[in-house]
Amino acid sequence: MGPVLPTLLLILAGVLVGGTWSLHKQGAPRGAVVIMALLATLATVGGVLWLLPGEG
Known part of the structure; x- marks a missing residue:
């Protein structure tokens, strides 16, 4: 799925702001x-x- 979900979250954040x-x-x-x-x-x-590098 890649960076789609964090991108959508950041777009949602912009709309909410x-x-x-x-x-x-x-x-x-x-x-x-x-x-x-x-x-x-x-x-x-x-x-x-979500965009930060994690374990695994």
Whole structure:
């Protein structure tokens, strides 16, 4: 499968960051912005960690 999954995770992270920024600019409730930011962070960390060389 190669680098397809981490690439998709990083694309998802970008979409989530954009959504977080949009929610923030629109004055959305703080909880919604924080949840979106956490999801964006998780997607970014997952994509980066997947690309790191591992054992095996």
